[in-house]
Amino acid sequence: MSEAQNSGSALGGMIRAEAAKLGLDAVGIARLADDAELTARLAHFLSENRHGDMDWMETHADRRAGPLRLWPDAKSAIIFGQSYAPPANPLDALRDRSNAAISVYAKGRDYHDVLKKKIKSLARSFSERSGAEVKVFVDTAPLMEKPLAAKAGLGWQGKHTILVSREHGNWLFLGAILTTAELEPDAGTEDHCGSCRRCLDVCPTNAFPAPYQLDARRCIAYLTIEHKGHIAPEFRGPIGNRVFGCDDCAAVCPWNKFASAATEIRYAARPETDNPPLAELLALDDAAFRLRFAGTPIKRTGRDRVVRNTLIASGNSGDRSLLPLIEPLMEDNSALVRAMAIWASRRLASDAEIDALRKRYEAREHDAEVAAEWNLPIEELR
Known part of the structure; x- marks a missing residue:
């Protein structure tokens, strides 16, 4: 192993140790390179207007097409995941229609705040030790974290386009550090969806035109959170009592895991958001x-x-x-x-x-x- 590889491996070990101390549940490293397939998929998504009125996706499409468009000098991506697994099946909240069903991810503190503080702390330590430049991302810039997380071995993008982890199911908040350091990359994870299509079949509004493709305009999460206008009549009945987001496609995945006591403490629902x-x-x-x-x-x-x-x-x-x-x-x-x-x-x-x-x-x-x-x-x- 060369001196550069030894250095990259040692830095990777330091990152994982620090991440564990900060309560981050998953860490992976990917080497950055242009990805023609990812660029083509994004272009198709936008050309079909499947982003709805999320105009920012189209406005920053050139930068969103790959991390090197954001920062040409970056060499590696360090991807972090923190579990927000619920203690029980969130679909249970759909039974009592006098209460609001709120997506699991929104029941606690804003995940931007939860993750960014931890990752910024880690980025500072890493930069001081490595001498490399770093930039932190937690869903605040046109960086496509899920494909990077798959490349870094945290999981794979399921047929519902959500990252699926063998250890944490569908419940990972993602954040990233891009760096000029050349780190030893992790192996990507194979797709383990097989012939299963539970996530596609459960969708109340048929938001998946094909496996691995999402039409946001038909997605209840998009309609109830991102969509700024009136919701079309055809979607109102299927929305049921979902007031903020939708967990259906994630919740039925057979790879799902529910929370341990430690996870519940890290990301607990607040009483005022717990299906009021x-x-x-x-x-x-x-x-x-x-x-x-x-x-x-x-x-x-x-x-x-x-x-x-x-x-x-x-x-x-x-x-x-x-x-x-x-x-x-x-x-x-x-x-x-x-x-x-x-x-x-x-x-x-x-x-x-x-x-x-x-x-x-x-x-x-x-x-x-x-x-x-x-x-x-x-x-x-x-």
């Missing part, structure tokens, strides 16, 4: 929303979209006791909220109650898209 009653979320104004969800990923989406989603969940709940909480939202400042207040009311109220609500509110509405909800065909309410 819909009634509590309907009552949130902007100030109360910010207070309740401070420090979580939910806060970044904003009150209006979360209440929009909660109204869809309310319409799907069959719970008429929510109607007194829904009616005031027909006069909300947000068009997103007013539209779904109409939709939810039409799902829950009697014909006589709907007629009374229409007389009270329809003439006051000056937004054409919101007003159209009063005349949505009955078959689109089901």
